[in-house]
Amino acid sequence: MGVIVGIDTGGTFTDGVLFDNAANTIIKAAKTPTTHENLMQCIINIMNKLELGKEDDIEIVSLSTTLVTNACVEGKGIRSKLVLIGANRDTVKKYGCEYGMPNDDEILFVDGEIGMGGELIKEPDWNRFKEQLMEDHGDVQAYAVVQMWGMVNPSLELKAKEIIRTVTAKPVICGHELSSKLNFMRRAASCLINSQITPLFQAFLNSVEEALATFGIHAPLVIVRSDAGVMSSDYAKHKPVETMLSGPAASIWGALSLTDANEGIVVDIGGTTSDIAILQNRSVKISDQGATVGDYKTATPSVNLKAVGIGGDSEIQVNAHGELEIGPRRVTPLCALAEAYPYVTERLKEIMQSEGKGSQCLGTFYRIKNHVDIKAYTGQLSNNDRKILAVLDESPKDLGMICEETGLSRYAFTMYDLMSSGLVEKSGLTPTDIMHINGDFTRWNREASRYAVAQFAAQYNFDSDTLGEKILDETGYQIYKNIISFLVEHQKLQFELNDTLLRYAYQEPTGIFSLNMDSHLPVIGIGAPASVLLPRVAKSLNTRFICPEYAQTANAVGAAMGEISVHVHVKIVPYKDMHGSKCFKVIGMNDNKDFDGFDEAESYALSLAIQSAEEEARKRGAHKFDITYNKDDLLIAGSKDNNEKDDDIDESPGLLVESVINVYAKSSLHHYGIA
Template structure:
């Protein structure tokens, strides 16, 4: 596929759990080329470079033709889920140690240092004395071991002056990156705002390395276009801002999939289900935009103040572990939530390492408990193995970069738990039979080695149920059951999401006998069925395979758009820059109306003048923020939310929130 026009090309990149996707896109002619490369978890920039090189080669395009690069990344999300990140200090201004007990802040802080300073403001922005005296000695003691610092002051969203003062003092003395809480959220709730700011400070070094590596690679390919990153709400942000506010990129990938679904289908309202190798992410499009979580995104167990898509994630994908429910005479297949490296992929990456061992195991008279399971190193640098216990260290040293069968690797059964600890540290991977292998057995996928897939399926089929009978008569039979199981579990996950959206999550689950009967199509005197109020959009490289049978579970349409395999990468370049700024108007005293917007505080004797000032300030800040985030010719909308009370027939002003939104497409190099 060759591009011969002269319009700038847009490069979209998405790093998923298994694949990194890249697309070249034209605003006039649509998708030009697409390519995939395996995600390199130990160094995401390596997978990105392979995918970008491949898509440029397929398009026959020169790097200088690229006018915009936009990427969605799993790095921030994975780091929070896996407890990774730098060591950050936290400075709390106007708070006490008791505040650490709220919103999980103490647990999130762990062993990182915290300093309490006197100061802060009240709800109207009135100042309390700031005491900086303890700051210098604290920084001298802790700064050498930190990668960033978070600053949160009491009621900083009403007046951020103390955060600004403390931030500048820390930067001047240490040169460390510093995040102030008012830069991330305008919402009240100091401890949760402090938690969000702390997590952001930990992520800065990680995301900075990714962006630096990506920028360096792009420049080496002659690509000098602006680099954007997808935020968790689906909007785009300039890479330099993403470096400073990496917390905003959590759930970046799922958000990009929703933007891609909207672009590919034109649907304003839909349930979007994106199946990958590791997880299935399900969320709603409402009115043409991703529905956001009203309370902020939760990642890694932490409830943040980051605006992000209201996403439900299930441990269900093409690379899900295939297992059996315990203690059931008529065994039921279990999928996930753990991800395994498919046998077919492992053999492709390491030829003649998996197939001979599977053949050996299949020749044995009896099935072994560890049949079809392998382990190998992920490729992380040696320094990441620091702190292993003696038992973990011994197993780690026996592993290699080539898959080793567990029945020969393990010295004792207890080493299974040890291996899982190495996996949780990101040092090792487990390989086994997955739905991706089942698809290769049935000839529905052909990306990797089908011999390994068939042998793994045959080994799994001869496992015994509670009655001592083999699970299936052939590799084909068990593979067909695994694929059917994945489609059924997908339907249950979509239904669970719909029920939660209707507020029924705690009242009923898809496991309820009536819902199971409806999904299964069982007919009786009472005939039950399930339908949805909007179509399901299936995304992901394997969606066409696994979602083709979804319609029989719901009386609803299932849309499988063209290019569904790279929807996230398309969403990365199809999105808009969107910046929202809130100004607040309060009434500290009779005849006094106070406007607070960003770092500005203004007083007026008249309500309407205060509201007009709030609109002007919020609009200016939103427009400036959109330009800084990379937008060109952003459109501005402003609206008021008034809170008043009626006391004995008299209108009483309580508070007003003025919200300004600036939105527009990012600047594209080389466009007219």
């Protein structure tokens, strides 16, 4: 076996590793800034830093990416029409926004019905459906079709797909192709996202393949999924929604691969966010419901984690009470800005010496985002916004320079519209600047960070000698607080957390009373700032801190050491037939069948699940895999109505004791493509 290349394109950096699969060792690791305006370029940059040559024996390239996550948050993608078959319009109107679905007047509702047993109850008026398609398909670029009970019998989805292709010739994706979960709104959210971002994702993967080809690499490309498994690039091009939490999943798998710990609290600190997950029995829990990203609640299988808007590049501000606030917004660290624009350092020195005051930090800079074409912008701009863009045309400017050149008052000054529209980005004081001052991180301009801290301290009446420590301490506390919250949620404990008590528990014990919030799980830190921010967090949890070698590139390690992992479940549901006799219905993988006896139903369910798992594993690129299975008995208590609000709106018929057959198919990258 040759070398596996692992690559992670994160929000701040793109990481890469060369992994010798036979020797189970990392040959080389590297980092490079992520070029958001041209992701292909950062792939080329990381390959250069890994010093890959055409003579290298590259067997597989494994990639994790934040592309889909960012697309969801930023609202990118093509115009796609959601088609719902058999859904109650009032329910969708009332709850759809909670799942990221569009307004009900933007959805095409089709009046057809499939029963919970998969039986056809009402055939849609397909002629009317064709007319509806013709009415608005000119503005639509793709379709997402989801049917109530489509995971049991997708016949109406398939019929609608056939008609859409015939009438419009537009791409179509169906809900049953992506998920077999009950919740139709989560299926709809997954389907809609997949439809919207497929062209974007396919273009990205094509560019990655082109970048690899420039190095003479034509090895198979696999992509990390939200559940930490991998899939072939061909498979991913049709189901990009399954990469929603690809980056965090890779980081957790990387932490698992880099340590020998059987359990722990994994904390991945990036530039923008910190991701927290619980590791037990050398595995991470998969979310029961599905990935949640931005406004979308999906049915996409994902690792169970908590994402927090705290990272090395989090903006540092002072609130109305004079207290430090860290995040959740990411800004460019001033040390990084000064590295690209050296005059920023001298300007920060001038601002520091001016002893200016005000609610807005005077040491904040703004610049037009790279590769943004202002002339091509179609949104509305105020006269003040146009003035600001004119002075930012050549280089970044601070608050004072902008006000001086535009004639605007800094007390009435706002950049909100320009930043929210994606035209302008902000640069300010961050934990990364503090780490530069302390020598913990030395990539950029350390002098600029020193002036920035001195200016910030003078403006807001902090002690400049202790401000850096206060900032790192507050950043660590925010991570600690969210770890405690996640542990409470993980154990399903029913009590409210009090910020005052948590702060007291976090600080060093003083006086005659101390408060402990302990965990026996070690804190496993990965990401560049982990070794700086997490030792204190672990100490406050009265546990040990583990920071493995290659922690700074753990995401790429996780990508390189991934595996194809398929989980299929088939349900055996007891019910009474029309004669009152007890029967058993097997439901799973777009198939259902009735049996008189449980043993016969169980045997069929197991064979169906194994067959489905093997087929799915092959689709993702595996040819040799291990099969394991188990059975769970679940009590579904209480009746539910599709119009009733619930944490997980589903189509459950009421009080049931279900048997669930779980089948797992696993294949390491060592066996990828090997029959």
